Amino acid sequence: MINESTQIHELKDEIARLKKRLEESEELIKDISAPIIPSIVPETILVPITGRLLPERFEMIITRILNVSYQEDINTIIIDFSAITEKEICELEVFGTYIENMARAISLMGIEVIFVGFNPSLTQIIVNSGVQQILEVKSFLSFRTALQYLMKQKGITFQSIND
Numbered sequence: 001m002i003n004e005s006t007q008i009h010e011l012k013d014e015i016a017r018l019k020k021r022l023e024e025s026e027e028l029i030k031d032i033s034a035p036i037i038p039s040i041v042p043e044t045i046l047v048p049i050t051g052r053l054l055p056e057r058f059e060m061i062i063t064r065i066l067n068v069s070y071q072e073d074i075n076t077i078i079i080d081f082s083a084i085t086e087k088e089i090c091e092l093e094v095f096g097t098y099i100e101n102m103a104r105a106i107s108l109m110g111i112e113v114i115f116v117g118f119n120p121s122l123t124q125i126i127v128n129s130g131v132q133q134i135l136e137v138k139s140f141l142s143f144r145t146a147l148q149y150l151m152k153q154k155g156i157t158f159q160s161i162n163d
Helices: 002-033 055-071 092-108 120-128 143-154
Strands: 044-048 076-080 112-116 138-140
Touching: 044 055, 055 076, 055 092, 076 143, 092 112, 092 120, 112 143, 138 143
Parallel strands: 044 076, 076 112, 112 138
Antiparallel strands: none
């Protein structure tokens, strides 16, 4: 009986350790799934979106962006969808709504949102979803173009460094 009781206790400890590791892994996955990258433009971050876009993941990405923006002095967020194709979007009919919700949530915090990297099929999906306010959001074909726009807007130029 003592041996059996000891085994049960050891198994419970092992389950607790595994649950803790699982929670840590899930937190790491959340951080990796929406990396926040500082930009060369002050007070600006880049958020490249990759992987499968489930509704829960979209909500997690929005929450992560809002939390980071609140904690840091951010006034512009560039969200890059270059790596997303139709295959990564789980619910095509509501994709535009999620994009619009993301833009609205960020804008409510007084932060400018810029979308980049929408390919022709994603653009059609968003337009066909019937969202209206998305047209008010700035979007560019590439991250480079968005940076050029921001640099011009903020009066930032590159300078050559001489030895």
